[in-house]
Amino acid sequence: MTNSTADSLIVIRGRGRVSALGVEAAPGSGAAPFTTHTSGLPVAALPAAAETALATLRRSNPAYRALDRTVLLALLAARHATAQTSWLPQDSVLLGVSIGSSRGATSRLEQFHQEFLTEGTVPVAASPLTTLGNVASWVAYDAGTTSGAALSHSSTCSSAFQALGNALAWLRAGMAERFLAGGTEAPLTSFTLAQMHALGIYSPFAAADFPCRPGAGKPSTFVLGEGAAVFVLEKMSRQQLLAERADQPAAAPIFCLEGVGFGFEAISSKTGLSAAGQHFQTAMRAALQAAGCSAAAIDAVVLHSPGTPAGDAAERAALRAVFSGSRPDLVSNKWLLGHTLGASAALSLDFACHILTTQSWPTPPFATDLTPAPTRLVRRVLINAAGFGGNAASVVVSVV
Incomplete structure (x- = not known):
């Protein structure tokens, strides 16, 4: 989009x-x-x-x-x-x-x-x-x-x-x-x-x-x-937003939905996905294109990462393909909320807004590849979601 x-x-x-x-x-x-x-x-x-x-x-x-x-x-x-x-x-x-x-x-x-x-x-x-x-x-x-x-x-x-x-x-x-x-x-x-x-x-x-x-x-x-x-x-x-911020400089942050992207891969198993996470790759690249920004402009990714070894690995493979040597911080809220199926992407976007506001996230109390704390100023976050049938979707959100 x-x-x-x-x-x-x-x-x-x-x-x-x-x-x-x-x-x-x-x-x-x-x-x-x-x-x-x-x-x-x-x-x-x-x-x-x-x-x-x-x-x-x-x-x-x-x-x-x-x-x-x-x-x-x-x-x-x-x-x-x-x-x-x-x-x-x-x-x-x-x-x-x-x-x-x-x-x-x-x-x-x-x-x-x-x-x-x-x-x-x-x-x-x-x-x-x-x-x-x-x-x-x-x-x-x-x-x-x-x-x-x-x-x-x-x-x-x-x-x-x-x-x-x-x-x-x-x-x-x-x-x-x-x-x-x-x-x-x-x-x-x-x-x-x-x-x-x-x-x-x-x-x-x-x-x-x-x-x-x-x-x-x-x-x-x-x-x-x-x-x-x-x-x-x-x-x-943009002019309206700038004028509003000038009138209310101490107002709460406003978040901008910069881009949405979708991906799909045709697979024989409706519960499976490719090892390379092709649907993730397509969705992330489409969201970045819609946002008009490069992969290097993303500071953190809220992962889909449901805790399944195959699903987690495929998403990591897709991230390596899209972000190459500029991999952002990796975070997740599912260790706090579980997997809420059709609500999960929305709750992940809400989590991204929380990160943009507080510049922080809780550290998981178990061994994981998630980033324990921000390594940089977080101004732009990409959020992933995926589901049965080989579909994936990504959103880019920033703070204004």
Whole structure:
């Protein structure tokens, strides 16, 4: 996706997130935020305070009581994102919504199916509550938009960046003035966990021992998590942004989405990938081209790195091919959040914004090839995501 004009910027006006770290909680060091699921597997589930916030949201509107957890996570994150803006109610008319989710309404779909098997009946609302499109449509409803697009995306674990790329395209084309874009996932059901375990990639480590260990090599340390991150995006000119910063020099940082790139490799196994990570290479190069910057301009990379030896190695091979002798610092948030599937890319982008703001990140308490602390001033970050089917996506974000 190319940057059609150097004067046109897509900026992040607000961001909201919910994860195993909590609601709006920044990544930090400390105890592992993992728990043990009833299946016996470690998971990155919401803490008590976040559960309370989700329950309060569910009770706030009678229509929300039937919504899937995936939808509620998106609503919660979107509300926190919009709360950071100065929008008025009438501003929502030209607001678009683009939300990615790998699996959509996981819990409700499984519940309705189980009821059908045991009772032979299906509620009238089963279909509208479990279609993927109901994720974005409920976020749009909650935001009060009346005429903007409501787009839901599913492209496995790069779903959030597919949603983000679509939002950028609409904004650049003048088809919307603002967008809520991001990803959400609530996959911590026994059936979904059994699927991940059947792949032979699940971590053997206990919940208290930081079971997700990207970049640590063997054994595989994939751990499933839940969460959402949503961003308020707006198109503006460089002159407008400079004038705004001159008027408010002490204002919070503004982040610019400089480029989005996508990659795909045709492979025989839908769960596999090439050793060279060709889809990663294509996505990263496309994002750099869209951003109009060289590989040397990237200071840090937030890795996709799910803790699977083959996946981690392929991404490292792709990084060596793209960055050659100028490899940036390598960071990951999955050892804190687990792998949140369709929400993972959005939470990684949020992590990149945190890094750009604080110039720091927590150090993993296990042996890994991740960079323990920044080695340079971080002004521009590239974020990777990839998923089943040979797809990958990358985003370049900078601080203004």
